[in-house]
């Protein structure tokens with residue numbers, strides 16, 4: 189459905205040293221530097237996938253989304269989305285995609301949300317029946333009820349984001365590009381947005397490409413991760429495989445009735461011990477949780493046991509470190 193082949197993009201940016209003298213000098217002799225935002229990016233995405241596109245600040249995520257949505261023309265490479273070259277056949281192409289940039293609005297600031305929706309209906313030439321159906325189902329799913337008649341500038345961030353997502357789906361696109369859709373949202377709004385995206389993908393088969401810094405978004409939604417750093421694609425694979433590579437260590441916290449003498453457990457490292465609680469770390473590839481618990485229970489009277497995998501944030505930081513980004 190989407191394929192990028194050797195996409196490259198660089199920007200020319202003005203550079204000058206700090207200070208008034210330098211500012212004056214720059215008026216007459218500007219110096220430029222090249223920033224390589226994307227280098228030889230290639231990947232394919234199939235219909236119905238939810239792909240998380242991750243990477244540190246300035247890695248090139250937004251630039252890739254802009255290329256795929258036809259807003260930006262790359263310097264090199266080919267991009268094919270549903271048979272279109274996005275930046276060449278923009279008018280026809282945009283009928284097939286929805287785009288949400290979390291940091292920017294596609295809604296008109298001073299008019300009620302529903303007026304923006306009507307304008308979008310005219311721009312996309314959406315049939316009246318389909319439009320009504322979509323507004324009604326999106327209003328229900330995203331709980332837009334009262335806020336549809338409020339000017340955008342009076343909405344909270346969470347309310348605006350729900351309206352942005354609805355606006356991007358009025359024309360029933362097959363692909364949805366989401367650039368940081370949960371940025372700045374509170375926990376409840378985040379969950380609502382995630383649940384909506386999941387349902388949209390499962391029930392309507394919409395393909396979703398999502399950039400985010402929030403790893404819990406990725407955990408909740410994406411089966412596959414593309415990781416970019418300094419403009420280069422560094423990882424393409426499943427979250428499960430990533431966990432398997434870095435996340436085989438588990439932390440086991442055991443609560444027990446008072447027992448002062450620390451217990452050694454074969455194959456596990458004791459991280460802490462107090463008279464009623466101990467924490468162990470073990471490699472789940474080598475030792476089973478059952479054997480750790482059994483070894484412990486031979487010495488102490490266990491009350492409770494909890495096991496945690498390494499948080500996905502830590503796994504991603506480790507991956508960034510490995511690639512020195």
Ligand SMILES: Nc1ncnc2c1ncn2[C@@H]1O[C@H](COP(=O)(O)OP(=O)(O)OP(=O)(O)O)[C@@H](O)[C@H]1O
Nearest residue numbers: 199201223225243244245246247248249250251252
């Ligand atoms: N219009 C532009 N003009 C000049 N440089 C740009 C432009 N757009 C992006 N860049 C540069 O290209 C690089 C990649 O930027 P991009 O916005 O794609 O990163 P990102 O991964 O989305 O980052 P973030 O997580 O901070 O949003 C950065 O070095 C950025 O400064």
